[in-house]
Amino acid sequence: MSLETLHRYTRLESPTGDRRALAAFAEVLEADAADAGFHTAREGDHLVWSLPARGVTGHELLLLSHYDTVWPVGTLETMPWSVEGDTVRGPGVYDTKAGLVALLAAVTSLRSSEQELPAVRVVVVADEEIGSPTAGDLVRAEAARATAVLGLEPPHPGGDLKTGRRGSTRARIEVTGIEAHAALDPDAGVNAIDELVDQLVRVRALVADRPVLLNAGTIAGGGRTNVVAGRAHADLGLRFLSRDDEEAVLGGLDGLSAFRDRAVVKSTLLAHRPTWRENDATTALLARIVRVAAAAGQTLGGRPADGAADTNTTGALGVPTVDGLAPPGGGAHARHEWVSAQGITDRTALLAALITGLHHQPAAGTSQS
Structure with a gap:
């Protein structure tokens, strides 16, 4: 049944920003979530999905996932669904439609059970793949009342969980210059492209002595070679290991000033996820998850990851957070993307065990009452 569900979900291509495609997939997800209880x-x-508590007070489990993918509608034509042994391929199967399948299967398995469980909230974000620019406030509000957060992003290769993430910011530098004829009156103009190039060199110098990843992802400007460019912009991707570096670099971006008279430089944060450093709360939650997994016959570990997700937000807030609970596989954002069929079954069992049993696990160093 899980593979049939994943096949349905994969056929519903859902790229970020495609309102029609996302709406069609959302309707199916909501119907399946309602059927699961x-x-x-x-x-x-x-x-936003919720399950009321059953015999448990003082605990609320928040699960985070997303239903957008990086793949445009039509990708299935050249990257079709396939199952070969344990390997399931298709756009979005690993990141992270299989995680949604496992969660809904886990909750469905608990529907007729009389086991105790805490209140459960699930947030399935629509724009995670571009940094969740519209979901941050919702995630923060839900995290404020959660006692633990589980992320349904893909795990590390092999299945280990994620206990921290680099901070991730998408920023835009925009330059407004002055257009003029490039040959007859060039001094009357201010070239926005030239100014932007100098600003990019300045930003590169800003991160040069820091363990910061900087990627100039897109650049655009001007229009004709005989016209001094009046506008230009670049979109940057930044990844941070520490909040100090994050604050220094973002402060530098905010303080950019023009090299050229009459040029105007503006920087804007398009999306921002704070640095989530592994901490005692995360370590304790991981230990509890490992014990639940062991009781279910599964062996797990955990370590920080370079990628970013909505768990950056909850982890940075200090809420006990662990990510990577979607089924194992590989090739996120790549044409060879795949997920393990057995992994879906295993993660379904693990999620059911965590929902019903995580609150029974004492924090590390304490005894269970």
């Missing part, structure tokens, strides 16, 4: 609601384009 969730109460469903929406906050904008984001899906």
Whole structure:
């Protein structure tokens, strides 16, 4: 049944920003979530599902996932669904439609059970793949009342969980210059492209002595070679290991000033996820998850990851957070993307065990009452 569900979800291509495609997939997800026993609601384009507590007080489990992918509609034509042994391929199967399948299967398996469980909230974000620019407030609000957060992003290769993430910021530098004829009156103009190039060199110098990843992802400007460019912009991707570096670099971006008279330089944060450093709360939660997994016959470990997700937000807030609970596989954002069929079954069992048993696990160094 899990593979059939994943096949349905994969056929519903859902690239970030495609409102029609996302809406069609959201309707199917909400129907399946309701069938599994969730109460469903929406906050904008984001899906919010909840299960009431059953015999447990003082605990609320928050699970984070997303239903957008990086793949445009039509990708299935050249990257089709396939199953070969344990390997399932298709756009979005690993990141992270298999995680949604495992979660819904896990909750469905608990529907007729009389086991105790805490209150459960699930946020399924619509724009995670571009940094969740519209989901941050929702994630923060839900995290404020959660006692633990589980992320349904893909795990490390081999299946280990994620206990920290680099901070991730998408920023835009925009330059406004003055257009003029490039041959007859060049001094009357201010070239926005030239100014932007100098600004990019300045930003590169800003991160040069820091363990910061900087990628100039897109650049655009001007229009004709005989016209001094009046506008230019670049979109940057930044990844941070520490909050100190994050604050220094973002402060530098905010303080950019023009090299050229009459040029105007503006920097804007398009999306921002704070640095999530592994901490005692995360370590303790991981230890509890490892014990639950061991009781279910599964062996797990955990370590920080370079990629970013919505768990950056909850982890940075200090809420006990562990990510990577989607099924194992590989090739995220690559044409060879794949997920393990057995991994879906294993993660389904693990998620069911965590929902019903995580609150029974004492924090490290304490005894269970």
